Amino acid sequence: MSFLTVQNLTATYGVSQALFGVDLTMAEGEVTALMGRNGMGKSTTVKAVCQMIRSEGTLTLDGLNLHDLPSHKVARKGVGLVPEGRRCFADLTVRENLVAAARPGDWNMAKVTELFPRLGERESQRAASLSGGEQQMLAIGRALMTNPRLLILDEATEGLAPIIRQEIWAALRRLKQETSVAILLIDKSLKELAAVSDKAVILERGKTVWAGAMADLTPEISERYVGV
């Protein structure tokens, strides 16, 4: 049985239907890229998994029906979300952001600051005063502090300087190699996604149109559905 199972997932925003049948399965420790052009339902799928919006269809994590849980309980069951647009707790310091999110497990302040040394250097600085890249690192660190079994990153490198993007991709590669956390990635950089992901799932108009091993994703398929 797969770790995360999403089958025929549908969701609506008011009267507009956003998801028409998303299928996605992930094994433990697996890195999956959720791909598709803008507006195809990637972020909506993530919000549905995290129970931030109402949805219908099969949605299970380790056999547990996520529809039965409120958003915060989904997080407690091991789903760590790094939301789009970073959004740290601006009035708290780096350390406080991490402490506020901490749950028992392997991840702690020392491990997070070892993964992102910049955060260690700015431990007592307010999150609002950090650069965009540092805020993104903090958002990832904050999600890791919850000791997730599934880490979801929604456009984690969007709008960041190349050097910062490299640091974040390097951290994700380390996470893949050194931990058993499953990672679901949404990103526009196909090259980086291909380097780190085991699998890819492509959405078009709120529906899964292709799923398979990253190695099987041919340029034709990515050109057709992702545009790169």
Next chain:
Amino acid sequence: MTLDERYINGLVLIGLLALPLWALATDEPFTITLVTRAVILALAAVGLNLILGIGGMVSFGHAVFFGIGGYAMGILAYHAQTYTALDLGFFETDGTNSMPVIWLVAMIMSAIVAFFIGLLSLRTSGVYFIMITLAFGQMFFYFAISWAQYGGEDGLSIYVRNGFPGLNTLVPIQFFGICFALLCIVLFLFSRLQSSPFGLALNAARQTNARVETVGLNPMHLKLLAFVISGAITGLAGALFADLNRFVSPTMFSWQLSGELIVLIIIGGVGRLMGPVIGACVFVALEHFLGELTEFWHVYLGIILLCIVLFGRGGLIGLLTGKEGAHV
């Protein structure tokens, strides 16, 4: 020139302790009572500061807990002093004159009421939260007015101040000592709570509910717990206030008092550890000195408040430290 907030905090506490000692030395018992009043109001506002300053919940009905604390003292002491039984249906008691017992009852009753008020009012936010807490305040106010058994609109007088083991509470400096010690304990707990994971998560919930949920915390639970703790602290202050005046009346439930508690926090600095303490000292000083000059002293208080809101948004502590925000 700006000052470190820790020095300001230390100076305020030293000043608050030194003034009554000086008054004792110069035989000015009224000054001691005045400072005691400031200390008790500060304690009530520290309770409110927990939810207002850290949690961002503007409760316009915190006088409910102040009043419950006051009536807890009034009712227990009244039955003890008149040797009449207090029959609660399932439980009968002769009341008590013991301050620690009264404090405990005041805090428990306030916490229970805060739980139910919080459960209902925290479903709302912003102006609706302000209005619903105000509505609860008014409910309790009018209930107290119609509660003829305990004095109704006239309130309830207690002949002798309640007792504390080993102390003579009728001696102003000794009663001040009790209140000051309680304020210090609560301030210490407040500072620990502020930097604890709970306090940080509460602060985070003020900033964004949804993000708090993504890290596995229920913002409603955080806010409700803070509301209950806050109510209990303000209830404790209410019991002390009633003991200070040896009198309890429905005005302890009034919306004006709820507003004054907010004003104290704004004057000193929202979310600051010593904000409510400085606010209470300024308020009581103005009330006393300007009150001697004119009965319309609130006009001057209004002008000062206006200046602070317009020109010093971090309150007096913000002005002195040069940091508008309570944080870092």
